[in-house]
Amino acid sequence: MTEELVTLETAKLLREKGFNEYCKDIIKEDNNRIMQSVFRTNKNLPKMCYSRPAQSIAQKWLRETKNIHICIYNCACGYGYEISKADNGTHIASSAYKGTNDGEKWDTYEEVLETGLQEALKLI
Known part of the structure; x- marks a missing residue:
């Protein structure tokens, strides 16, 4: 069993709203390519790449x-x-x-x- 990661649309909204937490998974906008990166936070990613947390992490971030x-x-x-x-x-x-x-x-x-x-x- 694995945790569901957020979609590209949600990842973009998270970045726009200030999400800058550690994530090993990122998603690239131009081809929806899912990768792992050493950059790890939205602040350090290129513009077309977004941190892709698990849904539960995004839910907790919104709450906290x-x-x-x-x-x-x-x-x-x-x-x-x-x-x-x-x-x-x-x-x-x-x-x-x-x-x-x-x-x-x-x-x-x-x-x-x-x-x-x-x-x-x-x-x-």
Whole structure:
């Protein structure tokens, strides 16, 4: 079992919002090539390369540095996420469906977490 790494889109948002934590995995924008690097932080990577942390690391970084908590849940209608303030639980956003009109559900925990990460990063 391995941890799911963030996608290129999420990696770009993380860099834009100040993520500069140690990561051995990076992703290159022009060809989506996944590599390992000695540079290890966004600050030291070329412009077209992004740190690619595990989803759980990105989730923890948001909670500890931006005070944003992403909760993933599974109920009768499928997976969903809720974004709230980490210190007091104030609700910010939530979704139980992929799209607003089609009612399509996420198939996996990791898929909904990726969406939750992207939506939380867009709120910053």
